[in-house]
Amino acid sequence: MHRAFETSVNRRQQSLGGRWEFVPDPNDVGEQRAYFEAFPDDADTQQVPGTWNTTPEYYDYEGPAWYRRTFRLPADAAVRLHFAGVAHEATVWVDGDRVAAHYGGYTPFETHLAGMAAGNHEIVVRVDNSRTATSIPLPGADWFPYGGITREAFLETIPSVSVDDVTIRYDLDGTEASVSAAVAVRNSEAESDIDLSVSVGDARAEATAVAPTGESVHTLQLGLDIERWTLDRPKLYDVAVTLTDEDGVEDDHRDRIGFRTVSVTETSIRCNGEPVDVAGVNRHEDHPDWGHAVPPTVMESDLDRIERAGCNAVRTAHYPNHPRFLDYCDERGVLVVEEIPYWQYDEEAFARDSVLERGERMLTEMIERDRHHPAVVAWSLHNECYNHQDGVVDATQRLAEVARERDDSRPVTLASNTNWRGHEDRCLQHVDFVCLNAYWGWYADDRNWKEFLADVRDRHPDKPILVSEFGAGAIEGERTWNAQKWSERYQADLLSEAIATFRDAEYVTGWTVWQYCDTRTDPRKAMERPKTKNNKGIVSEFRRPKDAYWRVQELLDEGSSD
Ligand code: ADA
Numbered sequence: 306m307h308r309a310f311e312t313s314v315n316r317r318q319q320s321l322g323g324r325w326e327f328v329p330d331p332n333d334v335g336e337q338r339a340y341f342e343a344f345p346d347d348a349d350t351q352q353v354p355g356t357w358n359t360t361p362e363y364y365d366y367e368g369p370a371w372y373r374r375t376f377r378l379p380a381d382a383a384v385r386l387h388f389a390g391v392a393h394e395a396t397v398w399v400d401g402d403r404v405a406a407h408y409g410g411y412t413p414f415e416t417h418l419a420g421m422a423a424g425n426h427e428i429v430v431r432v433d434n435s436r437t438a439t440s441i442p443l444p445g446a447d448w449f450p451y452g453g454i455t456r457e458a459f460l461e462t463i464p465s466v467s468v469d470d471v472t473i474r475y476d477l478d479g480t481e482a483s484v485s486a487a488v489a490v491r492n493s494e495a496e497s498d499i500d501l502s503v504s505v506g507d508a509r510a511e512a513t514a515v516a517p518t519g520e521s522v523h524t525l526q527l528g529l530d531i532e533r534w535t536l537d538r539p540k541l542y543d544v545a546v547t548l549t550d551e552d553g554v555e556d557d558h559r560d561r562i563g564f565r566t567v568s569v570t571e572t573s574i575r576c577n578g579e580p581v582d583v584a585g586v587n588r589h590e591d592h593p594d595w596g597h598a599v600p601p602t603v604m605e606s607d608l609d610r611i612e613r614a615g616c617n618a619v620r621t622a623h624y625p626n627h628p629r630f631l632d633y634c635d636e637r638g639v640l641v642v643e644e645i646p647y648w649q650y651d652e653e654a655f656a657r658d659s660v661l662e663r664g665e666r667m668l669t670e671m672i673e674r675d676r677h678h679p680a681v682v683a684w685s686l687h688n689e690c691y692n693h694q695d696g697v698v699d700a701t702q703r704l705a706e707v708a709r710e711r712d713d714s715r716p717v718t719l720a721s722n723t724n725w726r727g728h729e730d731r732c733l734q735h736v737d738f739v740c741l742n743a744y745w746g747w748y749a750d751d752r753n754w755k756e757f758l759a760d761v762r763d764r765h766p767d768k769p770i771l772v773s774e775f776g777a778g779a780i781e782g783e784r785t786w787n788a789q790k791w792s793e794r795y796q797a798d799l800l801s802e803a804i805a806t807f808r809d810a811e812y813v814t815g816w817t818v819w820q821y822c823d824t825r826t827d828p829r830k831a832m833e834r835p836k837t838k839n840n841k842g843i844v845s846e847f848r849r850p851k852d853a854y855w856r857v858q859e860l861l862d863e864g865s866s867d
Contacts, residue, residue: 307389307457309632310543315557319376321428321458326373327351329363330431335371341398341429344373356392356453356596358434365828367450369433380423382462383493387415389628390456392597393440394433400426408663409441410434410455410597411624411646412670417463419493430454436827439657441664442623446648447839448589449825451596456627465494466516466550468558471503473544473677474714475564477533482564484508484527488546492516500549505529505562506542516550533577534563534679536617539638541679563635563679569716569737572769573814574682576640583640583771583815584861585618586611586843590626591824593846603848604630608637610844611821614854615861620740620773620817622720623648623688625671634680641680642718642740642773642817645671647687652696661700665707672711681715684708688720689742693728701732720773724761725749733765738814742774746799747790754806762812769814775803776819778840779851791835793852800843800853804860818857822846 326348357363392410407414434452436444508529573580716737723730779796823842831837
């Protein structure tokens with residue numbers, strides 16, 4: 306449904322995609338008027354997955370809105386209802402009962418509904434994309450707050466004893482992998498004997514166990530000979546978990562994994578012990594026709610273009626991209642740095658009710674969703690926060706702890722522009738490598754990259770630097786004789802000079818250009834942004850290459866033949 310492979314063979318999966326009834330609710334009266342019991346008669350429609358902000362009627366609409374549709378079950382069933390992404394706050398009712406609520410537009414949520422009867426059912430979702438003082442991101446963050454059920458929604462019928470999830474951990478010794486698979490089992494009835502099996506590629510482990518009522522975890526061990534996942538040969542292994550209960554009812558859960566290590570030295574990020582020259586782009590999920598809900602063809606053609614430029618990495622600025630996009634990165638050997646959407650928070654913002662708690666949950670959900678992707682090499686905690694302030698340092702320490710508790714196999718980072726703003730970054734002590742954002746030659750000219758990098762290195766001598774943002778705005782088609790700002794040549798020249806400097810600094814492990822494509826910006830920022838876009842894309846919003854695209858390609862081509 307939402308992945309590049311089948312997540313179950315046994316379960317009946319039913320898409321909730323397609324046309325839903327839709328009403329915006331600018332005065333926020335829907336709950337009081339119980340739209341979940343009686344939906345307004347004059348409703349419009351919207352497609353799922355999709356965003357209302359690409360349809361002319363609701364182009365600028367920010368606020369609550371309601372969706373409704375029916376679905377039909379062929380037989381009595383227990384159902385798992387999954388939303389891959391609702392931007393940004395969701396409340397869900399089924400047949401008038403409130404069954405789920407979730408905050409955060411870029412991570413999934415699901416709920417289990419036991420004892421659903423055969424026949425027709427109604428599902429209603431309240432979606433709210435308002436940005437407020439406690440939202441993540443905040444008002445004014447530099448991307449458009451597209452609202453809607455922007456990723457797949459589906460349901461699957463599950464037996465009373467089912468596989469809820471699997472967590473794979475492994476140790477590598479050369480080509481040998483020791484795998485531990487922790488299978489989470491859900492049992493909605495009386496205790497049951499179960500047969501479990503886990504296979505990874507051709508290796509298989511089996512166990513019998515007792516599944517008590519409720520949730521339980523059963524860990525199986527396997528050893529196998531593997532080929533490592535590398536950028537050049539991104540070998541993947543299918544993971545299948547099967548369960549049979551004492552009545553002989555079967556369930557399964559499928560995933561995919563690649564085996565590799567990620568480590569950090571003082572000068573580099575390493576994959577399988579080898580330093581990687583990271584050369585990449587920052588990618589927002591954005592397209593004029595689809596907003597955040599870019600379809601799989603665009604995900605793949607984005608990766609085609611990114612690879613054709615010679616790049617090997619994507620920073621999914623500033624939020625977890627679609628899980629299928631990560632599947633494609635796994636398949637192609639494209640590295641990913643993933644981030645949660647804390648964008649320019651100061652200590653006052655972090656101190657507001659629920660802001661830290663929401664972020665901790667988003668971080669946890671991102672790691673739980675994406676921990677098996679070999680392409681994902683680091684978790685980024687935030688972007689351009691006020692890292693000299695006490696409250697931000699404390700929040701960072703907490704977030705780093707959460708990330709490491711959930712996953713000790715990947716480094717943790719954050720994107721800092723604190724030194725660039727002239728302050729001392731006190732948060733970097735809590736992370737493993739530095740992601741550095743700066744815009745010399747665009748927003749500021751008083752220093753240059755060379756001097757600046759040397760200064761940051763002096764302050765953080767034990768951590769490699771990934772230049773996570775640098776760039777210049779270029780209006781597509783703007784070609785002048787003198788390469789002035791906003792022209793394609795200015796952008797191309799700025800990128801060449803910066804990249805040449807990065808290559809000369811042995812502690813710079815790589816860079817990700819800001820940004821892949823031009824993106825629609827928040828209406829509050831639009832007055833500072835020509836065409837109401839962030840125009841720093843090396844391709845336009847419709848993915849037409851600018852001069853900078855070809856320049857990056859040329860530079861990477863020269864670099865690879867050195
Ligand atoms: C920041 C920010 C980006 C974008 C960029 C810009 O570094 O992290 O999201 O806004 O600036 O284009 O100014």
